[in-house]
Amino acid sequence: MNELELQAGRGGMILENNPVLVQLLGLSPVLGVSTTITSGAGLGVATFFVCVFSCLTVSLLKNSIPHKWRLVWYMLILAGYTTIVETIGQLYFYPLYLKLGVYLPLICCNVAILIRMETVAAKSNWPAATVDATKNGLGILIALFLFAAVREALVSGTFFANWQLLLPASNEIATAASNLDDTRLFQFANTQAGAFILLGMLIALFNSLTQTTNSAAAAEAEEVVPAKRARVTGRLSKE
Numbered sequence: 001m002n003e004l005e006l007q008a009g010r011g012g013m014i015l016e017n018n019p020v021l022v023q024l025l026g027l028s029p030v031l032g033v034s035t036t037i038t039s040g041a042g043l044g045v046a047t048f049f050v051c052v053f054s055c056l057t058v059s060l061l062k063n064s065i066p067h068k069w070r071l072v073w074y075m076l077i078l079a080g081y082t083t084i085v086e087t088i089g090q091l092y093f094y095p096l097y098l099k100l101g102v103y104l105p106l107i108c109c110n111v112a113i114l115i116r117m118e119t120v121a122a123k124s125n126w127p128a129a130t131v132d133a134t135k136n137g138l139g140i141l142i143a144l145f146l147f148a149a150v151r152e153a154l155v156s157g158t159f160f161a162n163w164q165l166l167l168p169a170s171n172e173i174a175t176a177a178s179n180l181d182d183t184r185l186f187q188f189a190n191t192q193a194g195a196f197i198l199l200g201m202l203i204a205l206f207n208s209l210t211q212t213t214n215s216a217a218a219a220e221a222e223e224v225v226p227a228k229r230a231r232v233t234g235r236l237s238k239e
Contacts, residue, residue, distance in 0.1 A: 014135050020143035021206045025112035029103040030144055031195045037160045040148025042096050043103060044141035046089070050081045051113045051140070055121035055133035057081075062122050074117050075108065082108040092168040099165065112140060147202055154189040154198075 019025045029047075033039045054077050058065070065073045086104050089097035097104065107113075116136050121129040152158055188194040 014139045014142065016210060018139045018143055018206070019112040019136055020140060020147075021203050022210075023112065024203075025115070026110045026140065027199070029106065029110070030147060031192065031199065032103050033100055034144060034148040034151055034195070035155065035190060036152045036162065037145060037148045038096070038162050038165050039099050040144040041141070042093070042166060043100055043107075044144040046085045046100075046104060047107050047110065047113070047140050047144075048134075048137035050078065050085055050107050050110075051116065051137040052130060052133045053081050054078050054113060055117055055129045055136075056126055058117045058121040059124055059126040059129035065122075070118075070122065074114060077117075078108040078110075078113060093165070096165040112136065147199060150198060150202065151189050151195065154186040 017023065020027065020030055026047075029043055033043050054074075057077050058074065061073075082105060085107070086097070089100070089104060113136070116133060120132045124132070149159065152161065189198060
């Protein structure tokens with residue numbers, strides 16, 4: 001087992017072992033669609049559902065999937081659920097679907113989901129696989145939300161603008177809502193280089209907070225407990 005599989009196999013997927021902020025997996029969609037909270041949350045929710053149902057399916061079919069062809073089956077399962085999510089987006093969230101662009105169908109290539117299918121879902125019963133996939137999906141959603149919130153605040157000076165795009169609505173209403181604010185404050189945060197730098201700063205801050213919390217917990221665990229003096233009574237026997 002390589003280092004990536006060891007890291008991915010650890011618990012605490014939501015915060016301590018976040019797929020994006022700690023494992024650094026699936027960074028392409030995070031950088032590509034995180035310009036607003038709406039787009040980040042939209043892709044995060046879509047990724048969450050694909051992750052949960054894909055891992056659940058692999059767990060249920062683990063005894064029927066040939067080991068030699070398991071990666072092919074994993075990709076087919078991922079692609080199937082991604083297609084379902086993409087179709088729902090086209091039917092009911094078309095403006096948001098256009099905003100997400102190519103990153104919505106590319107969920108089927110998300111290595112963070114593929115690793116959970118390989119390391120956990122294929123070796124666990126369906127309740128355990130579902131719980132693990134839920135944590136993994138929530139970790140991706142939280143990372144997308146946080147990073148998108150920072151970029152939206154820096155670029156547009158807004159928070160959760162155009163939230164109507166997350167609701168099923170007609171094309172005309174949602175398209176009008178998506179053009180309400182075109183303000184650009186800190187334009188550098190809207191570029192690819194700015195996104196990389198901001199993500200690096202967010203990861204550094206997250207790791208610093210995590211290390212501080214872990215150090216405090218370790219210090220409490222290692223506190224020296226004073227030894228109690230044992231009182232021994234009795235008589236010494238002479239031989």
